[in-house]
Amino acid sequence: xxxxxxxxxxxxxxxxxxxxxxxxxxVTGLSQHIGNWPGKTIERREGAVRFxxxxxxxVDLPGTYSLTASSPEERITRGFILCERPDVIVMIADAxxxxxxxxxxxxxxxxxxxxxxxxxxxxxxxxxxxxxxxxVLAAALGLPVIPLVASRAEGVSPLLxxxxxxxxxxxxxxxxxxxxxxxxxxxxxxxxELLAGHVRAPYEPGWFATKLLEGDPEVLELARSWLPDxxxxxxxxxxxxHKDAGLDIAGDRYEWIARMMRAAVTHAHIDRVSxxxxxxxxxLHPIWGMLLLLAVxxxxxxxxxxxxxxxxxxxxRGGVEPLRAWVAxxxxxxxxxxxxxxxxxxxxxxxxxxxxxPILMVFxxxxxxxxxxxxFARAAxxxxxxxxxxxxxxxxxxxxxxxxxCNVPAxxxxxxxxxxxxxxxxxLLAPLVPCSARLAVLxxxxxxxxxxxxxxxxxxxxxxxxxxxxxxxxALNRTAFRGRxxxxxxxxxxxxxxxxxxxxxxxxxxxxxFLRKAGTVIVLVSVFVWAAAYFPGTGVEQSYLARxxxxxxxxxxxxxxxxxxLVALLAGFLARENAIATLGILYTGxxxxxxxxxxxxxxxxxxxxxxFLTAIMLFIPCAATVAAMRQETHSWRWTLFGVTLxxxxxxxxxxxxxxxxxxxxxxxxxx
Amino acid sequence: MFRVLLGVLVAxxxxxxxxxxxxxxxxxxxxxxxxxxxxxxxxxxxxESGCSQACEDCPLRAACSPPARARGWRVTERGGGALxxxxxxxx
Numbered sequence: 001x002x003x004x005x006x007x008x009x010x011x012x013x014x015x016x017x018x019x020x021x022x023x024x025x026x027v028t029g030l031s032q033h034i035g036n037w038p039g040k041t042i043e044r045r046e047g048a049v050r051f052x053x054x055x056x057x058x059v060d061l062p063g064t065y066s067l068t069a070s071s072p073e074e075r076i077t078r079g080f081i082l083c084e085r086p087d088v089i090v091m092i093a094d095a096x097x098x099x100x101x102x103x104x105x106x107x108x109x110x111x112x113x114x115x116x117x118x119x120x121x122x123x124x125x126x127x128x129x130x131x132x133x134x135x136v137l138a139a140a141l142g143l144p145v146i147p148l149v150a151s152r153a154e155g156v157s158p159l160l161x162x163x164x165x166x167x168x169x170x171x172x173x174x175x176x177x178x179x180x181x182x183x184x185x186x187x188x189x190x191x192x193e194l195l196a197g198h199v200r201a202p203y204e205p206g207w208f209a210t211k212l213l214e215g216d217p218e219v220l221e222l223a224r225s226w227l228p229d230x231x232x233x234x235x236x237x238x239x240x241x242h243k244d245a246g247l248d249i250a251g252d253r254y255e256w257i258a259r260m261m262r263a264a265v266t267h268a269h270i271d272r273v274s275x276x277x278x279x280x281x282x283x284l285h286p287i288w289g290m291l292l293l294l295a296v297x298x299x300x301x302x303x304x305x306x307x308x309x310x311x312x313x314x315x316x317r318g319g320v321e322p323l324r325a326w327v328a329x330x331x332x333x334x335x336x337x338x339x340x341x342x343x344x345x346x347x348x349x350x351x352x353x354x355x356x357x358p359i360l361m362v363f364x365x366x367x368x369x370x371x372x373x374x375x376f377a378r379a380a381x382x383x384x385x386x387x388x389x390x391x392x393x394x395x396x397x398x399x400x401x402x403x404x405x406c407n408v409p410a411x412x413x414x415x416x417x418x419x420x421x422x423x424x425x426x427x428l429l430a431p432l433v434p435c436s437a438r439l440a441v442l443x444x445x446x447x448x449x450x451x452x453x454x455x456x457x458x459x460x461x462x463x464x465x466x467x468x469x470x471x472x473x474x475a476l477n478r479t480a481f482r483g484r485x486x487x488x489x490x491x492x493x494x495x496x497x498x499x500x501x502x503x504x505x506x507x508x509x510x511x512x513x514f515l516r517k518a519g520t521v522i523v524l525v526s527v528f529v530w531a532a533a534y535f536p537g538t539g540v541e542q543s544y545l546a547r548x549x550x551x552x553x554x555x556x557x558x559x560x561x562x563x564x565x566l567v568a569l570l571a572g573f574l575a576r577e578n579a580i581a582t583l584g585i586l587y588t589g590x591x592x593x594x595x596x597x598x599x600x601x602x603x604x605x606x607x608x609x610x611x612f613l614t615a616i617m618l619f620i621p622c623a624a625t626v627a628a629m630r631q632e633t634h635s636w637r638w639t640l641f642g643v644t645l646x647x648x649x650x651x652x653x654x655x656x657x658x659x660x661x662x663x664x665x666x667x668x669x670x671x
Numbered sequence: 672m673f674r675v676l677l678g679v680l681v682a683x684x685x686x687x688x689x690x691x692x693x694x695x696x697x698x699x700x701x702x703x704x705x706x707x708x709x710x711x712x713x714x715x716x717x718x719e720s721g722c723s724q725a726c727e728d729c730p731l732r733a734a735c736s737p738p739a740r741a742r743g744w745r746v747t748e749r750g751g752g753a754l755x756x757x758x759x760x761x762x
Contacts, residue, residue: 065711100704244753246712251673254705258672267698277689284687384685419745489680489706489715489744491688 007048007055008167011080013108014092015101016063019120021045022150023092024060027160037062037076051160059086065100067107068211069218081111082202087167090159092118092148095125095132098265099257105141106178106253110207114166114173117141118159120148129267137264142175178256183248184213187238194235198226212239214246276494280378284492289382296375297401300366304402304409308359315358320351340534341527348574349526349623353519356408356624360511363402363409368506371416372498381490390470391477396426403433407621410435411628412514421481427632428476428642431621432469432649434462437576438617444580445616448597449609457610465617468649513631526623529574545570559615559651560608560658569615574623579616607661611654618650676705677714678754680746706744714750717743 014020025032028047037044045060061080062073069075081089089108093101098119108115119125119134138145144162148155166173191209199205203222211219212235220239224232282288324343331339370376380395387396399413410430417423434442442461446454532545540546549567556566564587572579587599604612620643621629630639676695680686688706692699709715 070711097700097704099698099701100707103704103708244749247673247677247714247753250708250712254672280689284690381685381687388684419743489686489688489691489746491703491743 007057008088008164009084009086010056010058010163010167011061011077011084011086011089011113012058012092013061013077013089013104014063015065015094015104018063018092018094018101019148019150020063020092021060023090023118023120023148023156023159024058026150026153026156027056028058042072042076052164054164056160056164059084064104066104067111068214068216070216075218078111081108081113085202086113087170088163089113089115090118090163091115092120092150095119095122095147096128096130098125098130098132099261102257102260103253106180106256109175109177110180110210112204114170115143115175116159116163116166117143117145118148118155119145120150122147122155123149123152131266133264137260140176140260140263143173178253180210180249180252180256184242184245187213187242187245190238191235194227194231194238195223198223198231200226210249213242214249215239215243276374276492279495280492283375283378284381286382289378293379293382293397296370296379297397300363300370300402303366304359304363308362311358311362312355316351316355320347320354323347324351337534337537341530344534345527345530346523348530349523350519353515353523353624356406357511357515359406360409360412360514361507363413364507364510365503367413367416368503369498372496372502374493374495376416377490377492381492390429390473391425391481392422392429392473396422396429399426400430400433403430403435404439406437407431407433407435407625408514408628411625411632412510414632424633424638425473425476425481427629428638428645429469429473431625431629431642431646432465432472432618434465434617435576437622441572441576441579441616442613444597445600445609445613448600449604449606449613451601457613461613461617464614464653468618468653472645472649514628519627526574529571529623533571555651558658559654560605560611560662561615561654562608565604565608565612569612569619572616572622573620576616576622607658610661611658614657615650615654618646618653620647620650673705673709673714674754676702677709677746677750681751681754709750710744714747714753715744716747 012020012024024045024047028049031049032045032047035044035046036042042062047058047060049056049058059080061077064071064073064077067074067078069078080086091101091105091108093105105115105117117137119132119137122132125132132147134145134147144166146155146159146162148159150156188206188209191212192205195205195209195212199208203219208219208223212223223235227235283292324347327347328339328343331342367376370379376395379397383395383397392400395417396414399410399416402413403410407430410433411427414423414426414430417426439462442458446458446461450457529545532548533540533543535544536542546563546567549563549570552566553563556562561569564583568579568582571582583600587603600609620626626639626643629642630636633639633642672695676691679691679695688702689699691697692702695702697705706715710717
């Protein structure tokens, strides 16, 4: 029957994991020969069997989703059919995923070979509610369709019988082929005309032209090598002008598949509403979903800072401070700078790292529970529509929301955003969220500066801070991240009860990563700032930090800030609260309570006060946040970009505030 | 249908497979397959999971329940470009 006249050559094709090899093993038994496809490392399995008076030579082809030459498996399958010219192809399909499998059939039918379709896993398909009528499908497709349960060896003999019959009478094969490229008939005709006389065996000109239009790399390479220069350029221009024709061709195959499915398949479970569907009607609702999200976010916020913040304070008062005091006492006999370096520089930095641990552990636990339960994905979906206005992913909402507590988890939480640009933008914007330390500084300084007007001033500053965040997001989205499309599709997971081991591992991995990477940077920065504020050892006012502050006086005059306020801003880099302590040292010689408030009220004019508060709200993030930014971006370049960006925003906004206040009247510019 | 699906994705900005399936009167499996096909053709890009470790290397894979992470795709530049009308006079 075959070209050689001795055996019928049958290729078994199919997508991966459809039971193709099971069928091959059932048919060939022990008579298998295993080698490699020429020039490839992919296994070629071949066997021979006597069936119904004929010798069948059977080749198990590699699993492939389509026949475009984008993978070695696809090239092998296509090459086998075109070059070895089998008598028949037996295509095994997963009956429970028939639509996807029919795509390969649509491609096989374009090749010069008869095809028999074996519908495997019919039992699984039935269990999933699919009711498939093989006879109806056979009539619609115009080719034999045999139901199979290969795992129970059911249907294999009828499959072989049909394959042999088709091999003996190929003229009987008259399938209903998908009519593809209907929109591109003209281009196909142009391509055929261009290729006339150039397309060589075993390729058929019509198939070759269609594959070219689909952008098949192997066919394109052949066409380029066959065509003379001038025609090659015409070909390229034609293909460039229709580079998305592949989308229409795939669409035509899809229409054909949909017709076949409508004719022969019904799905009994299609209308069944699952528990996930019922819950999602609320969780994904534009209003209820948003309220649920706000409730969940508030709960996470409350747990993170209700549990984490007291633990942080307890650790600070009960562990870090006594340890620093003990070290200072123990080293009292050593030079003053040694005790200062260890107690204030090293242990000061290490203390900051340690006190962040409880808050991060609680935050990561909440994050892991939300993600593992499937709630986080839904929150992201609900928020995406709003967040995308500033170029952010919906998943950015929760990290940024938590940034009100602390910017460190906000930056680290950005890792839940899979999309790289969205993740980066979240990291860059997180430092602009007014964290609790900034709010604490605001809560102390606003009454000191503005007395009864403190509340509207504070509310106005926080509102303006959020407006700056949104405006920066929009600006970055339209400049640095410009032209990168954001349309996004999600497949939401089912709801799950989170696994405790997975949660524990997640919390440990992430907390340990913070300690190891960000912790090192924080301790180094702490030592550096301490040294700058201590040396040359003649008091803070003569320290290098103070000299640096005085050197920045020209900048200070633009912002309306004297050198003491600039130094306080810089000291806030280690931790925002340091700004108050530094003001206390520089204005009053150490007071940080009511004495400082009175002094500031007496010495600082409203315009300067407002400029200082604006700057401190928007100023560069604290050292811990910068370290987290470096850890999460894996890039000093982006970290420096982020720091410079907020620095410019802070100084720019402070200067505007100072000069606008000055323009409104001398009462605002002087005490 | 692929162009329709791509058009809906670009117009909506954000879409979910089940909701998409209902609005297009298709099965979820069908939409999932079409998304995979669009990814294969280069019009969509599947986003990597936020997990830094691949499941096959993870010591917790036995304890891990079926993946609770969402799968996500985004429209590529080619996907967005495919919907733009061709300039007049093109070949």
